[in-house]
Amino acid sequence: MAEHLADLSVRGLDLVDPSALSQDAKALMTEECEKIAPFDEKKLEEILDLYIRTGIPVHSPGYMGRQFSGVVPLGGVVEFVSSxxxxxxxxxxxxxxxxxxxxxxxxxxxxxxxxxxxxxxxxxxxxxxxxxxxxxxxxxxxxxxxxxxxxxxxxxxxxxxxxxxxxxxxxxxxxxxxxxxxxxxxxxxxxxxxxxxxxxxxxxxxxxxxxxxxxxxxxxxxxxxxxxxxxxxxxxxxxxxxxxxxxxxxxxxxxxxxxxxxxxxxxxxxxxxxxxxxxxxxxxxxxxxxxxxxxxxxxxxxxxxxxxxxxxxxxxxxxxxxxxxxxxxxxxxxxxxxxxxxxxxxxxxxGRALFAEKVEYLCALTQQAYHLLHAEPDFETVHRPEANILCFRYRPHGVAEEDVHALQVAIRNRVKLRGRFFISKVNVDGVAALRVVMMNHEITVDHFRMLLEEIRGVGRTLHGTHWNPRRNGGCS
Structure with a gap:
């Protein structure tokens, strides 16, 4: 866990095929049926490693997707005692x-x-x-x-x-x-x-x-x-x-x-x-x-x-x-x-300051991201953020109005599968928008710039000749 918390690399969700994960997990289960199996420290290490590797890295600057947050580690220690x-x-x-x-x-x-x-x-x-x-x-x-x-x-x-x-x-x-x-x-x-x-x-x-x-x-x-x-x-x-x-x-x-x-x-x-x-x-x-x-x-x-x-x-x-x-x-x-x-x-x-400072930083970061988007001609914001949630769309020149929804869905799916950033999406007035939730104080505006470049690269690829939203439903 200490190594996990110390890893501040930019990474998103490592999505594993459920059947493969089931096989890995089953391989770690004891076959002993008649008596209590002896404690195996190596097996426990492998189980915990699998648990950590397949979870959403909420402490990484690449995690901007949901409203559950990275915890203050001492809170996790208290949870251990409570358990x-x-x-x-x-x-x-x-x-x-x-x-x-x-x-x-x-x-x-x-x-x-x-x-x-x-x-x-x-x-x-x-x-x-x-x-x-x-x-x-x-x-x-x-x-x-x-x-x-x-x-x-x-x-x-x-x-x-x-x-x-x-x-x-x-x-x-x-x-x-x-x-x-x-x-x-x-x-x-x-x-x-x-x-x-x-x-x-x-x-x-x-x-x-x-x-x-x-x-x-x-x-x-x-x-x-x-x-x-x-x-x-x-x-x-x-x-x-x-x-x-x-x-x-x-x-x-x-x-x-x-x-x-x-x-x-x-x-x-x-x-x-x-x-x-x-x-x-x-x-x-x-x-x-x-x-x-x-x-x-x-x-x-x-x-x-x-x-x-x-x-x-x-x-x-x-x-x-x-x-x-x-x-x-x-x-x-x-x-x-x-x-x-x-x-x-x-x-x-x-005391209160621990929570207040973190809330204020994340809300200010979201405002910075909002203003950064306004300087990017191929992006549009759909609202002015009031806290730490920001929704926007990738809208380069030449995308037909009827294709905007499918393009956002396809971008979000492709970004998720790439595993560097984890973001979400939401329909606003019936049209999909990309959605980030700033829940990690390790994120900076530079990380958001990196996300925009990732979205732009994926969007340009999808917007090319190989992507047809009316053929594949935007899930390419």
């Missing part, structure tokens, strides 16, 4: 320090959210998808109190439960709606403005139309850093609109909530103190091992509304000073990793 101790943290008696650490980190981070001390709550969940689902359940059960015990049969007045979301909302929100029994027809899509944020005027009209269609919108989901382009919705204005209509406002800040720790970028979440709940993935821009997600509630009482049941084998009949710190009644998981420990230890050791 060996194996303390599930949904209940205080099973994980004493993790439960205390959750309270401490909640208070530390709430300084940047701004809710009333002692009135808010925070629980950890295994990923932003589960946090979004949990918050939406709390919202539904608050607005429809009979839904939990009676299901849809408990609805009164004939209005159908609905949620309102942005056109760029993360797919986990729509998935959560399906899990909750809310059909696609009851998801109200809110239009975007030119910056790919929820349009307040459009949202107001869409909510009014939903009401006329006998839909009862109980939750509006805003984004603080959309997955597609990293846009931040106008949280304060949406909170005012939600309050007018008695709607719960949940902010999916899985990616962008970490900007709160930065004095320079906290304004991106202006109005967050008015929200009802907030998802915050620490394993993204606070650089700890995944999963480590924090789900905040403005009202502590509301945090207990997502799940409503009792189980005598885990829930005590008479609360005391110990069970007061239990979170098992407020999160879906019973056995939950003590994921807060890696974040708390880093915060305890280094």
């Amino acid at each position: 060996v101790l194996n303390q599930p943290s949904s209940f205080y008696e099973a994980g004493q320090l993790p439960n205390v650490a959750e309270r401490l980190m909640a208070d530390e981070l709430n300084r940047f959210i701004g809710w009333e001390p002692g009135r808010f709550a925070m629980v950890t969940t295994s990923g932003g998808s589960l946090a979004n689902l949990t918050a939406m359940l709390a919202a539904r059960n608050q607005k429809f109190p009979r839904f939990w015990p009676d299901g849809a049969a408990g609805l009164e007045g004939g209005a159908r439960p609905a949620i309102a979301v942005s056109d760029d909302v993360h797919y986990s929100v729509s998935r959560a709606a399906g899990v909750m029994g809310i059909g696609e027809a009851q998801i109200v899509r809110l239009p975007l403005n030119g910056r790919r944020q929820i349009s307040i005027e459009g949202a107001r009209a869409a909510l009014a139309a939903a009401e006329r269609a006998n839909l009862r919108v109980f939750c509006l989901v805003a984004s603080a850093g959309t997955t597609s382009v990293g846009a931040f919705d106008p949280i304060g204005a949406l909170a005012d609109l939600a309050r007018e209509r008695d709607i719960w406002l949940h902010v999916d800040g899985a990616h962008g909530a970490s900007l709160l720790v930065s004095d320079r970028f906290r304004h991106k979440l202006r109005g967050i103190e008015k929200a009802d709940s907030l998802t915050w993935d620490a394993h993204k821009m606070t650089f700890v091992p995944a999963p480590c997600t924090l789900l905040f509630y403005r009202d502590r009482e509301a945090s207990g509304g997502a799940f409503r049941q009792r189980a005598s084998y885990v829930f005590d009949e008479k609360p005391d000073i110990y069970t007061e710190l239990d979170s098992g009644d407020r999160n879906f998981e019973c056995t939950k990793r003590p994921m807060i420990m890696s974040l708390w230890v880093l915060w305890a050791m280094y």
Whole structure:
């Protein structure tokens, strides 16, 4: 691992044929069936080497593809200790320090959210998808109190439960709606403005139309850093609109909530103190091992509304000073990793500045990359980055409009297979764009220049006589 972390060469994903990897992995498995096989240090070394070689090198300057990050190594050491101790943290008696650490980190981070001390709550969940689902359940059960015990049969007045979301909302929100029994027809899509944020005027009209269609919108989901382009919705204005209509406002800040720790970028979440709940993935821009997600509630009482049941084998009949710190009644998981420990230890050791400086560097680097693209006549940007996500296209002279989509897809695939850089792609207004996510502080603007040269070289080859997007679907 030390050698792996010290390797700062530019490299992307070494994609291996699954059948070949399966053979390599199977060859490392013992054939002993009757007794415990003796420990083989050489075999363990080979297994770990295979694991490292076939993983995405998130610490390399060539990795710019996804929102999971290279971790602060000390966080990985803490994860090792947590794995060996194996303390599930949904209940205080099973994980004493993790439960205390959750309270401490909640208070530390709430300084940047701004809710009333002692009135808010925070629980950890295994990923932003589960946090979004949990918050939406709390919202539904608050607005429809009979839904939990009676299901849809408990609805009164004939209005159908609905949620309102942005056109760029993360797919986990729509998935959560399906899990909750809310059909696609009851998801109200809110239009975007030119910056790919929820349009307040459009949202107001869409909510009014939903009401006329006998839909009862109980939750509006805003984004603080959309997955597609990293846009931040106008949280304060949406909170005012939600309050007018008695709607719960949940902010999916899985990616962008970490900007709160930065004095320079906290304004991106202006109005967050008015929200009802907030998802915050620490394993993204606070650089700890995944999963480590924090789900905040403005009202502590509301945090207990997502799940409503009792189980005598885990829930005590008479609360005391110990069970007061239990979170098992407020999160879906019973056995939950003590994921807060890696974040708390880093915060305890280094303080806020470790995270703020890294966030600020990556956001500034993304702005540099954006301005660099403007000087390149064969590239176009599709948005102005608000944080560390940047989407653009390779658009040399002579590419037909109908071929632009396929060309971006083909470039991304070819770059990935070459193994020097790892980037992603996303459709913006129905047309593919190349997408970089700056998650590694080892990346410099020179590395981005190298990426552009790689894209340009691949694009020129594809744009030549050997590439026909209508023949091969752009996957050459």
